[in-house]
Every structure is written in C-alpha cells, then in structure tokens.
Amino acid sequence: MLNICLIGGGGVGTIASLVLEKSGRAKVTAVLRSNYEIVTQKGFEIDSIDHGKLPSWRPSRIVSSIAEAVQYGPYDFVVVTMKALPDVYSLPILVEPVITKGVTGIVLIQNGLNIEMPLAEAFPENVIMSGVSMIGSRMTGNVVYHEDPDDSFMGPYIHSGLSRENQMEKARLFVEVYSAGGAAKCVLTDDITRARWRKLLWNGTFNTLCTLTRLDVGALQRGGGTESLLRPAMKEMLKVANGAGYEFPAELVDEMIEGTPPTSPFKPSMLVDLEKGNPLELEVILGAPLRVARGLNLETPILTMVYEALKIVQWGILQQKK
Ligand SMILES: NC(=O)C1=CN([C@@H]2O[C@H](COP(=O)(O)OP(=O)(O)OC[C@H]3O[C@@H](n4cnc5c(N)ncnc54)[C@H](OP(=O)(O)O)[C@@H]3O)[C@@H](O)[C@H]2O)C=CC1
Numbered sequence: 001m002l003n004i005c006l007i008g009g010g011g012v013g014t015i016a017s018l019v020l021e022k023s024g025r026a027k028v029t030a031v032l033r034s035n036y037e038i039v040t041q042k043g044f045e046i047d048s049i050d051h052g053k054l055p056s057w058r059p060s061r062i063v064s065s066i067a068e069a070v071q072y073g074p075y076d077f078v079v080v081t082m083k084a085l086p087d088v089y090s091l092p093i094l095v096e097p098v099i100t101k102g103v104t105g106i107v108l109i110q111n112g113l114n115i116e117m118p119l120a121e122a123f124p125e126n127v128i129m130s131g132v133s134m135i136g137s138r139m140t141g142n143v144v145y146h147e148d149p150d151d152s153f154m155g156p157y158i159h160s161g162l163s164r165e166n167q168m169e170k171a172r173l174f175v176e177v178y179s180a181g182g183a184a185k186c187v188l189t190d191d192i193t194r195a196r197w198r199k200l201l202w203n204g205t206f207n208t209l210c211t212l213t214r215l216d217v218g219a220l221q222r223g224g225g226t227e228s229l230l231r232p233a234m235k236e237m238l239k240v241a242n243g244a245g246y247e248f249p250a251e252l253v254d255e256m257i258e259g260t261p262p263t264s265p266f267k268p269s270m271l272v273d274l275e276k277g278n279p280l281e282l283e284v285i286l287g288a289p290l291r292v293a294r295g296l297n298l299e300t301p302i303l304t305m306v307y308e309a310l311k312i313v314q315w316g317i318l319q320q321k322k
C-alpha cells in the first residue's frame, strides 16, 4: 500500500485522490486549504464522467496543512495539484517538510513548462515526475464537476542525481497505480517535456488570449481572433518548441485550432482564474517558453506582447490579494 500525500484539493487533485484510492493500492492524505472545513463535514460531492456520481466522498485522511501531514509520513509520493505559481510561492520550500530524502517521489500534475526544475535542484536524491493532463474538472466549494475524461501522460523529469532506470521505475509504479484506479488513460513517457511543449501550443495561446480578451475559446474565434492573433501566436510557440529540440509538424497548429470549434463555450483555466480573481499561471504557461525563446534568439512578437499585457493583469490580481 503506497502512502501518498496530495496537496491541492481542487478539480484535478480531487479526481487524482479518488483514482489513487480506487486503485486499492494507495492511501491518500489530502492537504486542503479553503475547502477543508466543508469537505471535512460533508465530503466531496463528485459528478464525474469517469467515476459517476459520488454524493459524499472522502480520501483516507484530510488535513488542513502540510505541517499536519508530516506526522503521517514518510510518504512514497507527494502529489502536487495546486496551481503552478512560481511568482507567488516557492514549491520546494512548501513541500520540503513532507519529503523524505531518497524515498519520496514528487509528482506534479500541473500545466506549464520547466516546473520540475526547481524541485530537481532542491531534491537531487528524489525522483521528480510530472503529469500532463487533459482532464476537464472544476471545483466550487466541495462540489467537483468532472466533464472531460482523465487522460494524461506521466513520466520522470530525468535528472543526474539518480540513475535513469531508478527514475523510470518509480514513475512506472505511480502510473501503474493511477491506471489501476480507473483513470480514462494514463500513459508512461520517458519524455515528459515533449508532452509539455505540445500542450503549451494550446495553453500558451488559447489560455492567454482568452484571458486577455475575457472571451471563451469560441467567442475568441468568432470575434475575429483566429487569423489575427491565435494562429500567428501558435506558430510562434511551435517555432520555439522546434528551436528547443522538440520538433512538431506545422500541421499541428491547424489541428489544434480545428479541434477547438468556434461554437465552443469552453473557458480555459486561466480565464476561470481571472474571473475568480485568482493568480494566473502565466509564468509557467507563457513566461517559461518565452525565456527559452530569448535564449535561442527567436522572435516572438505576438506572444511577447500578450505576456507583457498579462503581467500587468497578474500584477493587478496580486495587488488585490494583498
Ligand atoms: N482543472 C482542469 O481541468 C485542468 C487543470 N490543469 C492543471 O492542473 C493544476 C491544478 O488545477 P486545478 O485543480 O484546476 O486547480 P484548482 O484551483 O481547482 O485547485 C487548486 C487547489 O490547490 C489548493 N492550494 C493552493 N495552495 C495550497 C496550499 N499551500 N496548501 C494546500 N492547498 C493549496 C487550492 O486551495 P484554495 O481553494 O485555498 O486556493 C485549490 O483547492 C493546474 O496547474 C492546472 O493548470 C490541467 C489540465 C486541466
């Protein structure tokens, strides 16, 4: 039985806890924050495309802080399903109390690029892995509405502190357990960064342009944004990915745009965060690839303008939070 600490009981984290517990091979201690009280009292009310309706579900244990979770360690894995916000908090400092050197695998199920790097630097004797998830799952209070299947790539972020085999083994174990819990699809990959770049083509453009215009993905296109901003921005992202050594065909841009029809009322997570007044995952979704572009001397005029504008939006959100 794996002992797992999961931090972040939102849309993704609740479904991940459920899947891990359903495997019968893991006990989850979930660290909750704003929804701690309500979930303790009522459980999570889940409506899931993969798992059906669960009126009052709880993981093995719920705690209100990482400090409280420490006593239930050591953990085989710490799963992080908070928003990736390196400009707001330091993840290595936050998780440090629940990490046992050489033992605990750290799993980041989050959007963005290079999110694993600071953890690999802080914990060179631990396996760091991450998940690129295509799930659609939203949380309000204790209510989870999971509408798109839990479909992900997971794999180790290979670093020099441990043997490659050791890192692949630990990641394989996590994927095995996650798959056993009834996730729609969970595929082990030895190149998680490639999966991250591919998803960034969508997140780096749809998420950011919808947030800037405050429009859903359909309205962004119906309003005339496809040829003026969306496609050129996605081509810039493709150029940076290719420059970084992650080759994708030019047709992938058309495929991604065609796969997101102008009739869709879908709001990307960054727009949802803006509407809730929450910080945006701007640095990992757009800042990180643009830093790669700068290092490669690649021009990204549209993405750079979008990034600079959203940095000001982020500043406004963080001022409100103070
Ligand atoms: N939702 C989706 O469909 C998808 C999301 N993703 C990615 O998955 C990641 C998670 O997203 P999502 O589940 O939607 O995010 P949510 O905002 O729904 O959930 C994040 C949770 O983390 C909690 N949290 C934040 N900081 C702490 C802390 N210090 N201690 C304990 N809990 C904390 C938040 O609590 P509080 O309420 O107190 O802020 C919140 O419950 C993101 O990187 C997102 O981009 C990827 C694909 C799809």
Ligand SMILES: CC(C)(CO)C(=O)C(=O)O
Residues within 6 Å of the ligand: 111, 133, 134, 135, 136, 148, 202, 203, 207, 267, 268, 269, 270
């Ligand atoms: C692509 C999508 C919708 C994941 O399912 C996403 O990652 C987001 O909204 O940020």
